Amino acid sequence: xxxxxxxxxxxxxxxxxxxxxxxxxxxxxxxxxxxxxxxxxxxxxxxxxxxxxxxxxxxxxxxxxxxxxxxxxxxxxxxxxxxxxxxxxxxxxxxxxxxxxxxxxxxxxxxxxxxxxxxxxxxxxxxxxxxxxxxxxxxxxxxxxxxxxxxxxxxxxxxxxxxxxxxxxxxxxxxxxxxxxxxxxxxxxxxxxxxxxxxxxxxxxxxxxxxxxxxxxxxxxxxxxxxxxxxxx
Amino acid sequence: xxxxxxxxxxxxxxxxxxxxxxxxxxxxxxxxxxxxxxxxxxxxxxxxxxxxxxxxxxxxxxxxxxxxxxxxxxxxxxxxxxxxxxxxxxxxxxxxxxxxxxxxxxxxxxxxxxxxxxxxxxxxxxxxxxxxxxxxxxxxxxxxxxxxxxxxxxxxxxxxxxxxxxxxxxxxxxxxxxxxxxxxxxxxxxxxxxxxxxxxxxxxxxxxxxxxxxxxxxxxxxxxxxxxxxxxx
DNA sequence: CCTTGTGTTGAGTTGTGCTCACCAATCCGC
DNA sequence: GCGGATTGGTGAGCACAACTCAACACAAGG
Numbered sequence: 001x002x003x004x005x006x007x008x009x010x011x012x013x014x015x016x017x018x019x020x021x022x023x024x025x026x027x028x029x030x031x032x033x034x035x036x037x038x039x040x041x042x043x044x045x046x047x048x049x050x051x052x053x054x055x056x057x058x059x060x061x062x063x064x065x066x067x068x069x070x071x072x073x074x075x076x077x078x079x080x081x082x083x084x085x086x087x088x089x090x091x092x093x094x095x096x097x098x099x100x101x102x103x104x105x106x107x108x109x110x111x112x113x114x115x116x117x118x119x120x121x122x123x124x125x126x127x128x129x130x131x132x133x134x135x136x137x138x139x140x141x142x143x144x145x146x147x148x149x150x151x152x153x154x155x156x157x158x159x160x161x162x163x164x165x166x167x168x169x170x171x172x173x174x175x176x177x178x179x180x181x182x183x184x185x186x187x188x189x190x191x192x193x194x195x196x197x198x199x200x201x202x203x204x205x206x207x208x209x210x211x212x213x214x215x216x217x218x219x220x221x222x223x224x225x226x227x228x229x230x231x232x233x
Numbered sequence: 234x235x236x237x238x239x240x241x242x243x244x245x246x247x248x249x250x251x252x253x254x255x256x257x258x259x260x261x262x263x264x265x266x267x268x269x270x271x272x273x274x275x276x277x278x279x280x281x282x283x284x285x286x287x288x289x290x291x292x293x294x295x296x297x298x299x300x301x302x303x304x305x306x307x308x309x310x311x312x313x314x315x316x317x318x319x320x321x322x323x324x325x326x327x328x329x330x331x332x333x334x335x336x337x338x339x340x341x342x343x344x345x346x347x348x349x350x351x352x353x354x355x356x357x358x359x360x361x362x363x364x365x366x367x368x369x370x371x372x373x374x375x376x377x378x379x380x381x382x383x384x385x386x387x388x389x390x391x392x393x394x395x396x397x398x399x400x401x402x403x404x405x406x407x408x409x410x411x412x413x414x415x416x417x418x419x420x421x422x423x424x425x426x427x428x429x430x431x432x433x434x435x436x437x438x439x440x441x442x443x444x445x446x447x448x449x450x451x452x453x454x455x456x457x458x459x460x461x462x463x464x465x466x
Numbered sequence: 467c468c469t470t471g472t473g474t475t476g477a478g479t480t481g482t483g484c485t486c487a488c489c490a491a492t493c494c495g496c
Numbered sequence: 497g498c499g500g501a502t503t504g505g506t507g508a509g510c511a512c513a514a515c516t517c518a519a520c521a522c523a524a525g526g
Contacts, residue, residue, distance in 0.1 A: 123356065126356055172410045172413035173413075176408075208402075211398055
């Protein structure tokens, strides 16, 4: 929060001491990520996190000010890993529609591959009653979703998309819609021993990405199937 | 939870006793609704709720098993008030598109009028790690959103909408998208003394409903403005 | 008046986030 | 190497909130 979350690489005066501290931070982040992902935030106690790496509870607070700061750091750490190279890969796609489809598909892949962490993240993004807004994690999320807004705006300027709708609206529908779609899928992982897990559907990433892109670009109104198949490839 | 949440009007055998209990339940629900709405769930203590109505903390637990059950009851109570007459009003609209627009508009109105309670509700719907799924509140929410699914299906059967997309997807995009749009608006109410409240936008319900309906029905692809204005009125 | 019911109390208990004074070990100039 | 200083680590304990329980108040009915 007040301190930058990027503490991994810094000038190292005493290498041994510095790396020891780094190691502990890494250990705590890893244990917290595992436990938060497995049981959720509230159900995980700091004592559990400490026990996981064989230290006493109080030590956690030598490295992180609060349990919540630890959660935000865990999410930020993971976020950084996931969404680093989007900008570069986006340049490979010739049309705005294909870039949009790619962003949707990648987001769905992340939900499929990291369902529990995504669940934590969704909860954070939605809840405005805490210290999420204005945090580095919030900035990361804004920067990430801005890629989709930029893509839509580019499509508008290039004449590929209509210009009488705010691009922000597309972002809200895409990410909000995916969250809702995912919540059914997430039940499979959150409650793995109930019958809810059994009838919870798998996440067909390719199909969903096609459908969402299709709906957003072409709309619900009926039109000839020819337009739906070529989609300015 | 196990008992129906509709306890306000019932056959009264011993009027004094029965109404005293009802009165207390009503008092507790009202106080909890006010405090949850004003401060959020976590920031509200059961002692505060009890103090609000001038009783001691332990009495709350004679009427509600847990604080969380109280929250679910508060939300269910409010949900019932809000979404009772949708089905009747929907029949007034001749086209599926107009019904869709109405559902979106009404949902946005609810967010505008009950921002804090909606924030609590959004958080519940999203989080799958608790006892929400399978609860009466979950059933209410499913019944409510099913209206939109039914509307889309009707539009498909009538030839107004294309049939190669799952109606459930429209529901996810609409309600998920509105949640995301609303989160910016909710910041104004959750943190009323910060500068975030000042630059947070007001919720232009009419404009947003038009835009969302427009985007979903007509899509992002450019088309003549004539089609956008008449929209089969 | 006593009994019975239920509404109400206030003093617990438990569990969890978090703190702090103190111990241990490692590092550094000498 | 060695004493002081700095950092890593401990465990006891605090604060606070959800939740419990034995006892009390008190109206209604015999």
